[in-house]
Amino acid sequence: xxxxxxxxxxxxxxxxxxxxxxxxxxxxxxxxxxxxxxxxxxxxxxxxxxxxxxxxxxxxxxxxxxxxxxxxxxxxxxxxxxxxxxxxxxxxxxxxxxxxxxxxxxxxxxxxxxxx
Numbered sequence: 001x002x003x004x005x006x007x008x009x010x011x012x013x014x015x016x017x018x019x020x021x022x023x024x025x026x027x028x029x030x031x032x033x034x035x036x037x038x039x040x041x042x043x044x045x046x047x048x049x050x051x052x053x054x055x056x057x058x059x060x061x062x063x064x065x066x067x068x069x070x071x072x073x074x075x076x077x078x079x080x081x082x083x084x085x086x087x088x089x090x091x092x093x094x095x096x097x098x099x100x101x102x103x104x105x106x107x108x109x110x111x112x113x114x115x116x
Contacts, residue, residue, distance in 0.1 A: 035116065041078055042114035045087045046105035048073035053102070066099040067092070087114060 052069035059065045070091055074084035090112030091098040101108040109115040 038083065039109060039115035041081070041083050042087050042109035042112070043105040045073055045078055045084050046091075046102045046108045049091075050102045050105065053099075060099060060103075063095050063099060066095060087112065090114070 049066075049069045052073060053060055053065070056065060056069075070088045074088060078084040078087075087109075091102070091108070093112070098108055098111070101111060106115060
């Protein structure tokens with residue numbers, strides 16, 4: 001036969017259950033997952049642009065080719081989610097800066113506000 005649980009034990013169990021449930025709710029509703037995915041998409045886009053620049057013979061100072069690389073790197077999920085349109089606009093706001101900054105994708109994406 002099991003001993004009858006005391007009121008103190010029941011209150012502690014209820015409190016722990018409440019804390020775990022509330023913690024799970026906060027975890028699920030937080031925006032960190034969306035922010036991380038947004039930053040990762042920007043970094044993927046910047047790396048694709050960088051790969052096009054390098055594969056074309058490292059034409060880093062050519063602003064026209066940079067615009068071409070921005071246009072042609074917008075494919076797949078980035079295109080269907082329309083995220084690359086915002087990334088493209090951010091990079092085109094300062095072509096002189098970002099045609100060199102895409103060598104370091106995180107810093108480039110941080111510069112346009114896609115990564116925190």
